[in-house]
Amino acid sequence: MPRVNPIDTDYFKDERKSADFTVIGKTVQRSDALGHVTGRTEFFEDRSFPDLAHVKIHRSAHHHARIDSVDCSEALRVPGVLRVITHADVPSNWYVVLRLIGIEPNDEPVLAEDRVLYKGEPIVAVVADSEAAALEGARRVKVTYTELPAVLDVEEALAEGAPVIKQAGTNYFVYEGHHARRLRFGDVEQGFAQADHVFEWRYSSAPIEHAPTETTGCIVVPQSSGRLLIHSNTQAAFFTLDNTALILDRPFTDLQVKGGTVGGGFGGKVDVMVEPLACIAAMLTNRPVKFVYTREEEMQVSSPRAAERIYIKDGVMNDGRIVARKVMLYVDAGAYSRHSPYGTTKACAHLPGPYTIPNVYADCHCVYTNRTPSSAMRGFGVTIADFALESQMDRLARALDIDPLQFRLINAYRDGDMKAHRKVAEGTALIEVIQRAAALVGHELPDEFRVLSSSTPREA
Amino acid sequence: MKIVNLKVNGVGKAFIAKPETTLLLALREQLGLTGAKRGCAQGACGSCTVLLDGEPVVSCLVPAVTVDGSDVATVEGLADGDKLSHVQQAFLDGFATQCGFCTPGMIMSAEALLDRNPNPTRDEVAEAISGNVCRCTGYEPIISAVLDAAERARL
Numbered sequence: 292m293p294r295v296n297p298i299d300t301d302y303f304k305d306e307r308k309s310a311d312f313t314v315i316g317k318t319v320q321r322s323d324a325l326g327h328v329t330g331r332t333e334f335f336e337d338r339s340f341p342d343l344a345h346v347k348i349h350r351s352a353h354h355h356a357r358i359d360s361v362d363c364s365e366a367l368r369v370p371g372v373l374r375v376i377t378h379a380d381v382p383s384n385w386y387v388v389l390r391l392i393g394i395e396p397n398d399e400p401v402l403a404e405d406r407v408l409y410k411g412e413p414i415v416a417v418v419a420d421s422e423a424a425a426l427e428g429a430r431r432v433k434v435t436y437t438e439l440p441a442v443l444d445v446e447e448a449l450a451e452g453a454p455v456i457k458q459a460g461t462n463y464f465v466y467e468g469h470h471a472r473r474l475r476f477g478d479v480e481q482g483f484a485q486a487d488h489v490f491e492w493r494y495s496s497a498p499i500e501h502a503p504t505e506t507t508g509c510i511v512v513p514q515s516s517g518r519l520l521i522h523s524n525t526q527a528a529f530f531t532l533d534n535t536a537l538i539l540d541r542p543f544t545d546l547q548v549k550g551g552t553v554g555g556g557f558g559g560k561v562d563v564m565v566e567p568l569a570c571i572a573a574m575l576t577n578r579p580v581k582f583v584y585t586r587e588e589e590m591q592v593s594s595p596r597a598a599e600r601i602y603i604k605d606g607v608m609n610d611g612r613i614v615a616r617k618v619m620l621y622v623d624a625g626a627y628s629r630h631s632p633y634g635t636t637k638a639c640a641h642l643p644g645p646y647t648i649p650n651v652y653a654d655c656h657c658v659y660t661n662r663t664p665s666s667a668m669r670g671f672g673v674t675i676a677d678f679a680l681e682s683q684m685d686r687l688a689r690a691l692d693i694d695p696l697q698f699r700l701i702n703a704y705r706d707g708d709m710k711a712h713r714k715v716a717e718g719t720a721l722i723e724v725i726q727r728a729a730a731l732v733g734h735e736l737p738d739e740f741r742v743l744s745s746s747t748p749r750e751a
Numbered sequence: 752m753k754i755v756n757l758k759v760n761g762v763g764k765a766f767i768a769k770p771e772t773t774l775l776l777a778l779r780e781q782l783g784l785t786g787a788k789r790g791c792a793q794g795a796c797g798s799c800t801v802l803l804d805g806e807p808v809v810s811c812l813v814p815a816v817t818v819d820g821s822d823v824a825t826v827e828g829l830a831d832g833d834k835l836s837h838v839q840q841a842f843l844d845g846f847a848t849q850c851g852f853c854t855p856g857m858i859m860s861a862e863a864l865l866d867r868n869p870n871p872t873r874d875e876v877a878e879a880i881s882g883n884v885c886r887c888t889g890y891e892p893i894i895s896a897v898l899d900a901a902e903r904a905r906l
């Protein structure tokens with residue numbers, strides 16, 4: 292049953308070359324589908340190795356606590372347990388995955404040292420002959436704690452007098468000396484003063500777990516050359532290779548990552564969570580080692596999409612023009628940075644949405660709390676911001692009694708407009724997309740809106 | 752420890768199982784049939800679905816020692832050489848796979864459905880795969896592919 296993928300060739304005719312669209316609009320068989328339907332696709336866990344050892348983790352029982360003692364003696368007595376691994380066994384324990392693109396400081400330990408910042412944080416890794424023995428060993432590790440006050444809300448984390456949970460001294464990521472990723476364009480207060488109406492609403496979202504059907508994992512196989520071969524389901528083979536090498540304090544060339552077959556990722560498999568410990572276990576035991584999350588671990592400790600809280604305040608005119616927009620945005624990074632400093636920057640880059648607004652002010656905060664660290668997930672930074680922005684657009688349209696599509700067309704950016712980031716908009720197509728969508732669902736637009744185009748100059 | 756005899760995809764197999772060895776791990780680690788996947792190991796995702804005496808089961812919950820003498824069908828046994836089963840071919844043509852991790856389990860649930868009901872409605876297909884989690888496709892192409900397979904079988 293072939294699929295039909297119609298392309299609308301009416302729009303942007305003059306920009307189209309005849310050689311374009313040799314693939315888009317055609318049905319092209321996936322190169323991996325035959326393997327999928329026959330069961331022959333090789334996922335990392337489908338490989339078997341003689342003498343395979345297994346890693347399981349003892350994790351923090353508290354959201355925020357000082358570690359007073361760690362006792363592995365009982366774990367080591369479990370038949371089949373080969374080794375325990377603590378932070379002392381990790382050559383370079385502190386890291387931040389984004390250091391590869393210049394993000395600082397290293398704020399996360401591979402294994403906790405004297406403190407845990409979230410429930411489920413790894414403290415001790417146990418290597419054993421079998422999965423069952425590794426699990427039993429991990430269960431037998433004894434940790435004593437002194438509980439510390441936990442911060443579980445982004446605005447509470449930033450409030451005066453909040454307990455500072457991060458070594459760096461602030462509960463927020465510092466962007467070039469600032470408390471937030473900032474956007475400043477025009478004069479937002481003057482915009483509010485000139486507006487016919489000012490509206491402010493608040494939006495918030497919960498963390499979202501990717502829940503891939505295949506849990507995060509890898510198998511590391513020591514090679515006779517001394518190199519380590521990592522079979523991984525990472526979505527980011529080179530991120531994994533580089534970060535793992537830095538954690539192991541070994542040259543990049545000592546590692547080889549084989550990946551690319553991912554049983555669902557959605558952004559959840561771009562952190563570097565299992566490979567470093569599996570490599571250390573393989574080095575210490577000189578055996579192939581598997582470290583794969585259980586479903587419980589995938590749900591509880593793999594990084595979800597960040598929870599966000601977003602306040603949007605808009606100044607609007609009776610004719611539908613938005614003249615000022617102020618956004619206070621809070622990304623809950625959880626206990627550690629992972630990819631959130633970048634996600635927060637993306638959120639800021641996305642403001643004020645695809646609309647031309649002369650006065651814009653935004654502070655986008657990447658906030659640390661004692662919750663599970665969040666990280667990448669499909670369009671992170673942008674997706675929740677869009678939910679807030681477009682909900683806001685609908686509410687504004689309703690408040691002004693303007694059709695919501697017309698309201699968007701009035702404010703849609705056009706070629707030549709100056710965006711809040713001081714870049715001139717080009718190649719815009721929002722107007723055409725709205726017009727086409729309106730036609731497809733039978734939403735009538737008056738002539739003046741039907742004749743608009745992205746290249747129609749905006750009246751001064 | 753016990754010796755377990757199974758007929759797997761029509762071929763007799765014997766292996767030694769501990770009491771805690773699941774049918775899934777026996778297939779994957781002892782018989783080398785890695786088509787069935789481990790997505791949860793707790794009966795919640797369906798990635799490990801195989802047919803046990805013709806009935807779909809989540810093999811991660813079946814102790815191997817309890818099924819001695821049974822007939823097991825896995826995704827590896829469906830194609831006849833290069834010739835795919837109707838369900839496999841319909842999944843391939845209908846873009847019913849993305850990452851492919853749920854696919855073997857999904858296909859076995861679909862095969863079981865079409866074996867007992869060659870003429871299912873859309874709702875019956877949805878019901879038949881309700882124990883199989885797919886996080887990629889949104890299910891619609893899968894349901895369409897199963898209906899398409901039923902139609903191909905009628906031709």
Ligand code: FES
Nearest residue numbers: 790792796797811
């Ligand atoms: S692995 Fe058996 S149901 Fe999930």
Ligand code: FES
Nearest residue numbers: 849850885886887
């Ligand atoms: S195709 Fe990825 S889970 Fe179904």
